[in-house]
Amino acid sequence: MEIIIHDIPQEGLFIKASAAHDGWLRAVMQRVLxxxxxxxDTAELTLECHKVNEEIDLSGELxxxxxxxxxRCLAPFGTQDVVEIRIHLSPLHSTQPMTNQDEGLDVGEIVTEDEEFSYYEGDRIDIGEILEEQLTLAQPMKNLCQEDCLGLCPTCGKNLSEGPCACAPTALGSPFSALKALAPKKRK
Structure with missing residues (x-):
């Protein structure tokens, strides 16, 4: 979905979308997830878009x-999440001076620590592209069914979170034990 910048009214533009009714949002969710x-599965987007001169502020949530x-254990699990969206966009080739004299701040300076700063080019902003980036960045490094998931037994494959397996415990040697073979033998 694209927003034409000069069509953003002074009071702002408010966008509501759901994956059930908006194919572009469903496509973004499927590309990332x-x-x-x-x-x-469901996805609901609420987004506010405000324009001041050539600067654009996007805020909302997915x-x-x-x-x-x-x-760890390969078990399927359902999850619900909320991705906060706070982005300040500036034109890539701005005709405005680089400082805002009223506030004494650089145009590129981020006012709040939770807000991201980016650039746009042309007369349109692709909301789908921005949403795809924010959703990708919000994904965890590991998907865990629970924080203390024990994973699978490396010998029999049993889910250890459901209980112990019948395999004999293996004694783990030192990771440096292989180096003993390389060490020169002492002479007596």
Whole structure:
């Protein structure tokens, strides 16, 4: 979805979208989450867009549900998340001076620490592209069904979060034990 910059009214532009009714939002969710975003999952976007001169402020949130797979035990689990969106956009080739004399701040200076700063080029802003970036950045490094998930037994494959397996415990040697073979033998 694209916003034409000069069509943003002075009072701002308010966007509401849902994956059930807006194909572009469903496409963004599927590009980022892939198979984790199924037809039964939901995504609701609320976004405010305000323009001051050539500067654009976007703020809102994306609420969504997804069906993930745990990276430790491979069990499927449902998740619900909220991605906060706060972005300040400036034109790439600005005709305005680089400082705002009224506030004594650089135009590129981020006023709040939760807000991101970026540039746009041309007369349109692609909301789908911005949303895709924000959703990608909000994804965890590991998808875990629970924080203390124990994963799978490396021998039999049993989910250790459901209980211990029948495998004999293996004694882990020192990771440096392989270096003993390389060490020169002492002479007596």
């Amino acid at each position: 892939s198979k984790a975003f199924t037809p039964s 609420k969504y549900s997804a069906n993930q797979t745990c990276d």
